[in-house]
Amino acid sequence: MILSRQKPFEEITGYLEGEKKVFILGCNGCAQSSGSGGPEQVAEMKTKLEEAGKEVTGTKVIDFLCEKALVKTGLRGKVNEVMEADSVLVMTCGIGVQAVAASVNKQCHPACNTINLGGSRGEWKGSERCFECGDCVLDFTAGICPLTACTKSLINGACGGASKGNCEISPDRPCGWELIYERAKARGQLDRLKDFIAAKDYNKMMIEPALMSTQVFALEQKGQEESK
Ligand code: SF4
Numbered sequence: 001m002i003l004s005r006q007k008p009f010e011e012i013t014g015y016l017e018g019e020k021k022v023f024i025l026g027c028n029g030c031a032q033s034s035g036s037g038g039p040e041q042v043a044e045m046k047t048k049l050e051e052a053g054k055e056v057t058g059t060k061v062i063d064f065l066c067e068k069a070l071v072k073t074g075l076r077g078k079v080n081e082v083m084e085a086d087s088v089l090v091m092t093c094g095i096g097v098q099a100v101a102a103s104v105n106k107q108c109h110p111a112c113n114t115i116n117l118g119g120s121r122g123e124w125k126g127s128e129r130c131f132e133c134g135d136c137v138l139d140f141t142a143g144i145c146p147l148t149a150c151t152k153s154l155i156n157g158a159c160g161g162a163s164k165g166n167c168e169i170s171p172d173r174p175c176g177w178e179l180i181y182e183r184a185k186a187r188g189q190l191d192r193l194k195d196f197i198a199a200k201d202y203n204k205m206m207i208e209p210a211l212m213s214t215q216v217f218a219l220e221q222k223g224q225e226e227s228k
C-alpha cells in the first residue's frame with residue numbers, strides 16, 4: 001500500500017496553465033484506498049476542472065497504474081480521448097505517474113503527493129521508483145523521478161559527471177538526468193526543465209505520528225506489550 005494525497009487544486013490548475021483539454025486517469029489500487037485517486041475523486045476532479053474552464057476529454061480508472069501493461073490495456077478503448085487532450089492528469093502515487101508517463105507519449109501531470117509510510121513499494125514489479133518525498137516534482141521532469149533516477153537525487157539538472165550516458169557514481173546504470181533530458185526533448189517539453197525546483201522540504205519525508213502508530217509500529221508495539 002502506498003499512501004498518497006491530492007495536491008492543492010491551485011497547484012494542479014497551475015500545471016494545466018496554457019492547456020485547454022485534459023484526460024483524467026485514476027487508480028483503483030492504493031490511490032483508491034488513500035481517497036486520492038479512486039472513481040469518486042476522479043469524478044470530483046472532472047467537475048472541478050470543468051468549472052475551472054477546462055475541457056475533460058475523458059476519464060478512466062485502472063486497477064493498478066503502477067503496472068505499465070495494465071495502463072496500456074486499460075486505455076485501449078480511450079486512445080482517441082487521450083490523444084485529443086493536451087495532457088493527462090494522473091491521480092495516483094509517484095510510481096503510477098511514472099509508469100503512465102513511460103506508457104503515454106504526453107505531458108503527464110501528477111495530481112498527488114506520495115506520503116512516506118516507511119518503506120512500502122508499488123503493488124507490481126516495475127522499474128519505477130519513488131522516495132515518497134511528499135511533494136511530487138514529476139511535472140517538471142518529464143515524468144521521471146529525479147530523486148530515484150539520479151544517484152545523487154539532484155532535482156535541478158545533471159552533475160556533469162556522466163560518461164557515455166551512464167552515472168559517474170554508478171556506472172552500471174544510466175544517468176537519470178540524461179533520461180529526463182532525452183524524454184523531455186522527444187516530447188517537446190524542454191522548457192519545463194528551465195523551471196527552478198525549490199529545495200525540497202525533507203520534513204515531508206518524515207512519517208507522520210498518526211501513521212507511525214497505525215501503519216508501521218503497531219505490530220511491534222503490540223508484540224512488546226505482549227512480552228511484558
Ligand atoms: S518526486 Fe519522486 S519521490 Fe517525490 S513523490 Fe514524485 S515520484 Fe515520489
Ligand code: SF4
Pocket residue numbers: 149150151152153154157158159160161162163166167168169170174175176177178
Ligand atoms: S551522473 Fe547523472 S545520475 Fe549520476 S549523479 Fe550525476 S546527474 Fe545524477
